[in-house]
Amino acid sequence: MSLMGKLALVTGGGGGIGAGIAAALIEQGARVVIADLDERHLAEATAQLGGQATTYQIDVTDRASWAAAQTQIEAELGPLDILCNNAGIATPRGLIDEMDPALFDRVVAVNITGVFNGVQCFAPGMRARGRGHIVNTASVNGLLPFGSFTAYSASKCAVAGLSEALREELAPYGVGVSILYPGLTRSRMSLSPDVGASGGRPMTPQIEAMMMDPLWLGRATAQAIVDNAAHIITHPAYLPQVEARFAAITGSFGAPAQPGYGEAGG
Numbered sequence: 001m002s003l004m005g006k007l008a009l010v011t012g013g014g015g016g017i018g019a020g021i022a023a024a025l026i027e028q029g030a031r032v033v034i035a036d037l038d039e040r041h042l043a044e045a046t047a048q049l050g051g052q053a054t055t056y057q058i059d060v061t062d063r064a065s066w067a068a069a070q071t072q073i074e075a076e077l078g079p080l081d082i083l084c085n086n087a088g089i090a091t092p093r094g095l096i097d098e099m100d101p102a103l104f105d106r107v108v109a110v111n112i113t114g115v116f117n118g119v120q121c122f123a124p125g126m127r128a129r130g131r132g133h134i135v136n137t138a139s140v141n142g143l144l145p146f147g148s149f150t151a152y153s154a155s156k157c158a159v160a161g162l163s164e165a166l167r168e169e170l171a172p173y174g175v176g177v178s179i180l181y182p183g184l185t186r187s188r189m190s191l192s193p194d195v196g197a198s199g200g201r202p203m204t205p206q207i208e209a210m211m212m213d214p215l216w217l218g219r220a221t222a223q224a225i226v227d228n229a230a231h232i233i234t235h236p237a238y239l240p241q242v243e244a245r246f247a248a249i250t251g252s253f254g255a256p257a258q259p260g261y262g263e264a265g266g
């Protein structure tokens with residue numbers, strides 16, 4: 001799909017990666033709406049984008065908020081071509097059995113249900129028109145879950161699974177789906193002392209230096225939309241760990257638990 005003139009909506013567009021995606025889509029000639037819960041984030045991102053994006057306040061957990069956004073966007077700008085479900089939250093590191101259940105529910109609501117809500121809102125129109133593209137932001141944690149970040153990892157594995165299955169559902173209708181798996185990227189989230197990459201400790205220059213510029217994630221995302229690529233891997237250094245994880249899974253495939261199972265087509 002060429003991006004020139006296409007209408008795109010980026011949730012969490014007031015933040016690092018969302019603003020990077022918005023900037024990259026604008027570079028390619030798309031018309032962009034950035035949507036975010038936080039009006040200050042929207043104002044900062046609009047300034048950063050040189051006023052080239054339309055803004056919309058939305059809570060991705062709230063279906064009424066999605067419906068209102070859809071009605072207004074379609075009335076003012078026309079049908080949506082590209083949906084980037086990017087809004088997400090992280091949590092402080094810790095044991096999941098000690099986690100505040102309300103925080104777990106919030107992670108599920110924003111990171112998983114938020115994506116579901118966006119898909120329910122805009123995928124039917126894309127299917128009916130026989131074109132469109134959806135990008136869901138997972139995380140490298142969607143491929144490499146790790147302890148102390150368990151709820152977040154679980155939510156990102158869910159985003160990856162939902163997106164891969166969604167890609168299969170929408171392909172017959174000419175609608176593409178891509179999954180973005182960022183590693184460390186410069187953003188409010190990653191720099192936050194509570195939930196960010198320093199894991200609750202003071203940020204070090206070494207960690208900061210490892211953070212990718214979100215514009216490059218945006219450019220990789222824009223290219224994936226053009227190519228209808230399934231997986232957007234921006235941080236290839238994780239490959240050995242991903243291979244080791246999948247080798248552990250495939251290496252566990254042995255004889256069936258029930259002796260003789262499957263031998264007669266069962």
Ligand SMILES: NC(=O)c1ccc[n+]([C@@H]2O[C@H](COP(=O)([O-])OP(=O)(O)OC[C@H]3O[C@@H](n4cnc5c(N)ncnc54)[C@H](O)[C@@H]3O)[C@@H](O)[C@H]2O)c1
Nearest residue numbers: 012014015016017037059060087088139184185187188189
């Ligand atoms: N930065 C990283 O290193 C990194 C790595 C892997 C994945 N991610 C993922 O990338 C996405 C973007 O995160 P970021 O790092 O740019 O963080 P960020 O905090 O800078 O941006 C996230 C934005 O989402 C908005 N948001 C939060 N809850 C919302 C809601 N209910 N409705 C609408 N907007 C909401 C926030 O206001 C914020 O502007 C997230 O899904 C995150 O999990 C980030």
